[in-house]
Amino acid sequence: MRFSHRFFAVVTTFLASAAVLPSAMAAQAYIIVDSKTGYVLEAQEARKKTQIGSLTKIATASVVLDWAEQKSGDLNQVVTIPQEAFAGTMENNIGFQPGDNITLRDLLYAALVQSDNIAAYTLAHHVGSQLGSLLPGDVSSKLTPANAFVAQMNALAKQLKMERTRFVNPHGIDKNVRPMPYSTAEDMARLTRYAMNKASFRFYVSQKSRQISFDRGGQRLSYVLRNTNELLGTNGIDGVKTGRTSRAGDCLVLSANREPEVVKQGEMITVFPRHLIVVLLGSTNRFGEGAGFVQRGWQLYDQWAASGRVADPKKML
Numbered sequence: 523m524r525f526s527h528r529f530f531a532v533v534t535t536f537l538a539s540a541a542v543l544p545s546a547m548a549a550q551a552y553i554i555v556d557s558k559t560g561y562v563l564e565a566q567e568a569r570k571k572t573q574i575g576s577l578t579k580i581a582t583a584s585v586v587l588d589w590a591e592q593k594s595g596d597l598n599q600v601v602t603i604p605q606e607a608f609a610g611t612m613e614n615n616i617g618f619q620p621g622d623n624i625t626l627r628d629l630l631y632a633a634l635v636q637s638d639n640i641a642a643y644t645l646a647h648h649v650g651s652q653l654g655s656l657l658p659g660d661v662s663s664k665l666t667p668a669n670a671f672v673a674q675m676n677a678l679a680k681q682l683k684m685e686r687t688r689f690v691n692p693h694g695i696d697k698n699v700r701p702m703p704y705s706t707a708e709d710m711a712r713l714t715r716y717a718m719n720k721a722s723f724r725f726y727v728s729q730k731s732r733q734i735s736f737d738r739g740g741q742r743l744s745y746v747l748r749n750t751n752e753l754l755g756t757n758g759i760d761g762v763k764t765g766r767t768s769r770a771g772d773c774l775v776l777s778a779n780r781e782p783e784v785v786k787q788g789e790m791i792t793v794f795p796r797h798l799i800v801v802l803l804g805s806t807n808r809f810g811e812g813a814g815f816v817q818r819g820w821q822l823y824d825q826w827a828a829s830g831r832v833a834d835p836k837k838m839l
Contacts, residue, residue: 549804549805549808549811550771550804551567551568551572551706551707551801551802551803552566552800552811553568553707553799554800554815554822555711555799555800556798556823557715557777557798558794559831560838561831561833561838562711562839563826564818564822565707565708568711569708570707571686571705572803572804573703573704573767574694574705574765574803575696575765575766575773576637576639576694576763576766576773577705577763578691578692578694578765579634579637579692579694579763580713580714580717581675581713582633582642582645582675583630583645584678584720584723585649585674585675586630587630587723589649589652589653590626593652595652596626597625597626598626599626600623600624601623601624601625602621602622602623603622603640604620604643604647606647606668607643607644607647608640610697610698611639611640612697613639614640615636616632616641617745618638618641621739622737623738624644624736624737626649628735629641629644630726631726631732631734631747634723635732636750637763637764642693643668643691645692646672647668649671650665650668650670650671650674651667668692672690672691672692675689675692678713679713682712682716684705684713685709686704686706686708686709687704687713688702688703689703690703694767695767696767708839710775710803711799711801714762714799715799715839718762718777724760728754728760731749732746732747734747751764751776752809753774753809753813757813757816757817759778760777760778760779761776762775762777770804771803772804772805772807772808773808774805774808774809775799775800776799776800776812776815777798777799778798779796779797780797782794782795783796783827794827794831798820800815800816
């Protein structure tokens with residue numbers, strides 16, 4: 523039996539396309555977005571409310587970095603880890619103790635690189651105490667520092683049109699928590715676009731490992747953080763964050779870059795940044811699926827670019 527070159531070309535294209543299609547049904551929800559424009563390249567159940575676990579810490583870090591920029595907050599400032607930071611945190615891999623002294627910067631590394639809950643709460647406690655002092659007296663007196671911080675997280679969500687999101691704490695723990703926190707793949711893509719516009723945030727989430735230090739009763743202790751994002755540094759992936767709880771399942775937000783595309787039209791030269799954001803929620807194989815979605819994303823991006831990058835307003839974040 524003889525086959526034409528065209529037949530083989532079609533089959534090859536089909537197989538290449540199929541190879542980059544992850545088992546889409548495995549994740550409860552996902553979205554693939556062109557970060558530059560906010561154009562949604564592909565999505566499934568992207569507006570479904572669900573728990574997101576430690577993806578919450580993207581909002582936590584964003585509020586801290588906003589505070590540092592807008593209120594001249596010093597990230598090298600040393601703060602004390604409070605007793606309240608240990609309530610319901612489930613694990614303590616770094617080995618923090620109440621009364622340990624550590625910089626806000628190292629707390630950010632701990633929260634974003636190794637997803638530490640105690641670090642996230644301590645950030646909220648300190649920055650929340652600063653934010654609370656800016657509120658009217660009758661309001662601030664009713665809020666703990668952490669609650670004042672969470673109020674700012676929700677204010678940021680509202681600002682970013684994350685209309686199907688509710689934060690209730692700075693770390694994303696959802697066990698024995700009322701009311702229940704929730705978000706969507708679409709809303710987390712909005713938040714990630716915002717966070718990745720900050721050079722400092724991009725740097726934190728790009729670190730595969732980082733040594734932090736803290737003081738305990740005059741003794742200097744060190745710990746080497748390991749990034750929980752196993753895909754970091756592969757296929758242009760430069761962030762962002764993992765999340766996991768029994769309710770949320772395995773969650774993952776990825777940022778991926780390619781070299782900008784330079785297009786010449788006569789005398790005119792246009793440079794197109796190429797940057798994807800992928801969010802998947804409720805996965806059973808987040809790193810396998812995540813890698814597949816990034817590959818799928820670039821295929822969709824190339825098709826979109828080849829057709830002129832026409833951005834349907836209905837498909838914009």
